Amino acid sequence: MITNLVNILMGGVFHAAILFLVAAGLQVVFGVQKIFNLACGSFYALGAYTGVSAVGYFTGHGGPPALFIVPLALGGLAVGLIGVVVERGLLRFVYDRDETFQLLLTFALVLMLEDLIRMTWGTAPVSTGGLYLNYGQARILGATVPVYNLIVIAASLAIALGIGWLLSRTVFGRIIRASADNREMAEALGVDMRWVYVRVFTLGTMLGTLGGALVIPATAAMSEMGIELIVEAFAVVVIGGLGSMRGAFVGALVVGILRSVAISVYPELEMLLIYLIVIAVLLWRPRGLFGAAAA
């Protein structure tokens, strides 16, 4: 009984860990730039593919397999720099436009990135083979849990704490919060919004690409994996509240664990349950658990 519970819980938390990173990327960008970035799932896929290539290069050049997580994370972070290009090259032209333009533009990005991935890595799924098993298994209350899953969960938790610290304890964090609250006032007080936007968007992108890279040893990369995830990320954001980091954290846990419980208890509910929660939240508390009051 306990063993099963641990299995179900660990499955849910592992899923939540990845979901949080993508949803956090979505939130930080929306919070400051007020752009709902549909492409956050594509950044996740891009990070996954880059992670596979980085690990392949590393082990192909004699790197010790046990250290594969280093090139994996570095690759995931590095490809996140594409955020600079996207923000400066595309997004900055639509900040003052209607939301429809912004959605269309980020949706265009989804399609372009999917094709870019297909052109670069081909159509067949790619993976890091069995490297994932190198870290072995841990026994938790009778349940067997892959150590790598625990590493991903720990990394995601550390990133959540890191973002919390960044937002609440640093100058940059204060600027981010101020800009999110009142952009004109922040600008009037001398904040260079271009500088803030580039950094915030790149931060959001990196969260997605890092999430993709971290998950990939446990799975395989497929070109449409981002689209699959973004739907769940939406649910996370609605439940947690748009623009809220704490919301992303709690929302991801809710979605991840409920999904896992549903699969074990009543598999037909796997997706439905999540949307039932979404509907309940929308009816009972439309701004989400941690969302700011509607303007």
Place this chain on the structure above:
Amino acid sequence: MATTRREFLKVAGGAAAATAAGFPAVARAQAKPGVPSDPVKIGILAIRAGIAAPVGTAGLRGTEWWAERVNKSGGILGRQVQLIVEEESNPKDTVERYRKLILQDKVEVVIGGISTGVTLALGAVAEEMETPWLSWDGTTQKGVEETMPNPKWAFKSVDNEVEAIVAGQLTRKYFKGVQTIAGINNDYSYGHDCWETYQAVLKKLGMNVKPVLELFPKLGVTDFTSHIAAIQQAKPDLLMSSFWSGDATIILKQAAAVGLFKNMKGVFTTAGGVHDSLKKEFTPEGLLLGYNTMYFDDPKGSPLLKQFVREYKAKYNEYPAYESDHAYFNIESYKVAVEKAYAQTKQWPTKAQVVKALEGIEAQSLSGTRSWRTDHIQMCSFYQGLTTHKNNYDFVTINPIEVVSTKTAMKPAGSKLLDWINGWKI
């Protein structure tokens, strides 16, 4: 929204493929008397995007390999072959491209079609357009029921559920003592049909098994840790899955991480479609694994198969999967049918004459002789076996290799699937 992208891909991909797919500037052979000297145009529909893209790619590669060889050796009756490749996407757009191939490109035959959702629609259009259509992998079955029992122009692939039937038969042979089973299959018709058929076969064969868990994740899910937790909780003796894309690789990997198959049998009816991604590191020995209708490493395979595998590996650094052979057989059977019809009339056959010649015809595929049943269903053999690590690859292969013909594992023309299974004499 999707249309825009597909349209773009169609133009870009179609143009590139049409130029690349073997239309040599100089015809190498003289057309026979009564045969036009211009190239014969063959329309190809291939999935290029999404989860089935690798399957579509394998089919296209098999087709291109065929075209290159045939064009080098003089084409069909001296006519060079020109492939016109279009994308298979959703039913509506694919039907439009299908019409375009016939009306605008004036192809003599259309070959291809993988998704049953699409081919259900294509079947009806093929009849309306009065041009032969040979399907790579799609059927016109709704669930397990045939919707077009007597088509005139449509030639369909093997029934969807055959690999589940073969797997059921082999389950009794290899995993006799199994008492409880669980299934994890994709949440669409193929997944549901396979699971239902598999259980029906086990029941008919006298295996008194109890299903303890049914999971139907969506196509495209990449994290099965929670599903595996549910399987661990249900503790079945055997897990059956008809996963055929990257999800097969993923679930085997995630299962290995918790040692799922240490005390459990596994049946993967269709995972041979991604066989070279099933690395030994995480794929255990002793699973029942299905390769659909072509097994690349068959020691009894024909020289043609061996040459194809060798050249495929050299060109793409991969080992081919079954869809290459569905595609190869389709286009080869068209050639054989044209030649057969020509032998009678000494004229390049009309479309109707080609269809007549195709009915009941045999042709050499990569995996041996295949044929078209008179009700336009493809007849071939299925390859399944137990996974082994004893080979020179980094992925699993099978030994022993069980070869089961559709003559015994597919419902005969006009019969209903479950009635037919229940009528088996055991």
